[in-house]
Structure formats: structure tokens, C-alpha cells
Amino acid sequence: AQSVTQLGSHVSVSEGALVLLRCNYSSSVPPYLFWYVQYPNQGLQLLLKYTTGATLVKGINGFEAEFKKSETSFHLTKPSAHMSDAAEYFCAVRRSGAGSYQLTFGKGTKLSVIP
Amino acid sequence: DTGVSQDPRHKITKRGQNVTFRCDPISEHNRLYWYRQTLGQGPEFLTYFQNEAQLEKSRLLSDRFSAERPKGSFSTLEIQRTEQGDSAMYLCASSLVGQPNTEAFFGQGTRLTVV
Numbered sequence: 001a002q003s004v005t006q007l008g009s010h011v012s013v014s015e016g017a018l019v020l021l022r023c024n025y026s027s028s029v030p031p032y033l034f035w036y037v038q039y040p041n042q043g044l045q046l047l048l049k050y051t052t053g054a055t056l057v058k059g060i061n062g063f064e065a066e067f068k069k070s071e072t073s074f075h076l077t078k079p080s081a082h083m084s085d086a087a088e089y090f091c092a093v094r095r096s097g098a099g100s101y102q103l104t105f106g107k108g109t110k111l112s113v114i115p
Numbered sequence: 116d117t118g119v120s121q122d123p124r125h126k127i128t129k130r131g132q133n134v135t136f137r138c139d140p141i142s143e144h145n146r147l148y149w150y151r152q153t154l155g156q157g158p159e160f161l162t163y164f165q166n167e168a169q170l171e172k173s174r175l176l177s178d179r180f181s182a183e184r185p186k187g188s189f190s191t192l193e194i195q196r197t198e199q200g201d202s203a204m205y206l207c208a209s210s211l212v213g214q215p216n217t218e219a220f221f222g223q224g225t226r227l228t229v230v
Contacts, residue, residue: 004157009155034218036221041223041224041226042223042224043119043121043206043221043222043223043224044158044206044208044221045221046218046220049218090157090158092157101146101148101163101171101210101219102148102160102163102171102173103148103150103158103160103219104160105157105158105159106157107155107156107157108155108156108157
């Protein structure tokens with residue numbers, strides 16, 4: 001069984017400040033991890049993913065995340081927030097290898113950017 | 116190809132009516148997924164197809180729900196005798212089998228409101 005916990009349903013940052021969105025996962029097998037972004041009344045867009053290899057992954061729009069197995073975490077960061085980053089962000093986990101391909105999502109974190 | 120396409124984008128129906136949604140995946144993708152997202156929650160897995168075969172179904176997919184992908188291309192999701200609790204965003208995603216690190220690409224969703 002897999003699960004995802006996103007700490008903080010709502011995060012506010014000032015424009016230009018560091019963005020940190022937290023994600024912890026639980027998985028009985030090595031996981032694949034994803035961050036998606038959702039704008040109002042839109043579908044989900046993939047920001048970045050970790051599957052194997054380098055634990056620091058870079059994504060679109062200046063976001064990056066680090067897979068820390070010992071902490072079962074996959075926190076999302078961006079050095080400098082932009083107004084266009086205001087959206088809802090979802091962390092998701094999928095078991096690696098063949099078999100079930102379903103994603104298990106967290107409840108999401110809504111990011112507000114204050115001018 | 117412009118991505119995963121869902122139709123309609125919005126649907127308002129009266130309780131007890133049947134509704135059907137359509138999803139057109141990215142053309143070369145042979146896996147297709149349906150998720151449901153209620154207000155304030157992350158998407159929850161409903162079912163997935165590989166080509167025309169429905170390989171996995173969530174317990175969330177009650178007997179009032181049925182999904183098909185008859186020719187391994189587009190898919191439909193039908194809800195019979197709709198209930199107010201069915202009000203949600205229904206998201207479709209697709210991916211390509213054969214790539215070990217493939218991710219799912221999401222459509223913009225169909226928002227269902229049952230009144």
C-alpha cells in the first residue's frame with residue numbers, strides 16, 4: 001500500500017521568496033515520485049519526477065525536488081517565487097516496476113504568492 | 116497531437132440521470148486512466164486500460180460506473196443514476212507502455228455537477 005502526506009494545505013510566500021512544499025510518502029516497494037501542478041479548473045501538469053538515479057531532480061519553471069529515502073520525503077522547492085506560481089500542487093507516488101500503474105496523490109497544497 | 120482531450124468540460128445533470136464522458140488520449144499512448152477529484156482533495160484512481168483491456172478497477176468504481184475503451188483508442192466513462200455525491204472533476208490520463216520511466220499526461224477534466 002502507498003500513501004502521500006502533504007504538510008500544509010495552504011502555503012503563502014512573498015514574490016521572490018523561497019518556495020518549499022513538503023511531501024512525505026509511504027511505500028512498501030521503491031517508489032516513483034511525482035509533483036504535479038493544477039491551475040483552477042484545469043487538469044494536472046507534470047512538474048518533475050523521480051524514478052531512479054540522481055536524487056535531486058529538476059523540473060519545469062525552476063522547480064526542483066530531492067528524494068530522501070531515509071526521510072521518506074520528496075519536498076518541492078523553488079528559489080524565488082513568481083506570481084505565476086500561484087496554483088495547487090500535488091505530490092504523487094507510484095510503485096516502481098511492472099504491475100499497478102496507478103498514482104496515489106496527496107491532498108494538495110495551495111500556493112499563494114503575495115506581491 | 117495536442118495532448119489528452121476530454122469532452123465535455125462541464126456537465127450539469129439532475130440526480131438520477133445518466134451521464135457519459137469521453138476521453139481521447141495522446142495518439143500513441145496505449146495506457147489510459149480515469150481519476151476522480153472532489154473539492155479539496157487530490158485525484159483518486161478509478162480504473163485503467165491497456166489497449167482495450169480494463170486491467171485494474173478501484174473499489175471506488177461502484178456498479179453504477181462503467182468504463183470502456185472498445186478499440187483501444189478513446190474511452191468513455193458512464194455514470195448511471197447519478198447521485199449528488201458523484202459531483203466531482205473526472206480526469207483522464209494516458210501513458211505509453213514499454214518505457215520504464217513513463218509518466219501519465221492528464222487532460223483538463225470534466226467537471227460534473229449533480230443537482
